[in-house]
Amino acid sequence: MTHTSPALHLRPGTIDDAPAILDLLDGAVAWMNARGNTQQWGTTPYSQKPGGVQRIEGYTTVQEAYVAELDGELVGAVVLGTGPGHEAIPLVTEPERYVRLLITDRRRVGQGIGSVLLAHAVEVTRKAEVDLLRVDCWAGGGGELVAYYERNGFVRTAPFTVGEWPGQVLEMRVG
Numbered sequence: 001m002t003h004t005s006p007a008l009h010l011r012p013g014t015i016d017d018a019p020a021i022l023d024l025l026d027g028a029v030a031w032m033n034a035r036g037n038t039q040q041w042g043t044t045p046y047s048q049k050p051g052g053v054q055r056i057e058g059y060t061t062v063q064e065a066y067v068a069e070l071d072g073e074l075v076g077a078v079v080l081g082t083g084p085g086h087e088a089i090p091l092v093t094e095p096e097r098y099v100r101l102l103i104t105d106r107r108r109v110g111q112g113i114g115s116v117l118l119a120h121a122v123e124v125t126r127k128a129e130v131d132l133l134r135v136d137c138w139a140g141g142g143g144e145l146v147a148y149y150e151r152n153g154f155v156r157t158a159p160f161t162v163g164e165w166p167g168q169v170l171e172m173r174v175g
Contacts, residue, residue: 012067014060015060017074018060024076028103030106064079066079066124075104076117078099078117079099079102080097082095082098083098084134086162088162097124098134099118102135118149118153126174126175130174132172132174135149135169135170136169138166138167149170156169157171
């Protein structure tokens, strides 16, 4: 007997998804910490960080959020904005979509959920007739996250630092 996994279902995210997205973020902090990574997102659960809950609620109401579901369970989210969310990120002089958040269920690592969400972000950007999709990420830990975005079609542009936190901006031309 063969088992086929159900298809990933993508839909627009709403304020009702904020608690599940926060759960994914809390799970990611615990997952990273268990692997010795306390530098990327620290050790405090995201839902307990000052402004964390409000940021995610804003992502689902003010920004453009999409969620991935598997068997009715929320297993990932991508949030797009029209620019970066931090002053350390260099601005551009053309319209862009900016990946403000990409999070997947750490219990499902390696199932391609993040890549599906990024491909959806590319399509949303194209449909908006915008040519530039950018993202920034943590560049520490040997650069694994930067390499992940490169495997998904992004190219490095500008490195940046916030305090001692090393970051990397990447972009993709989608036109």
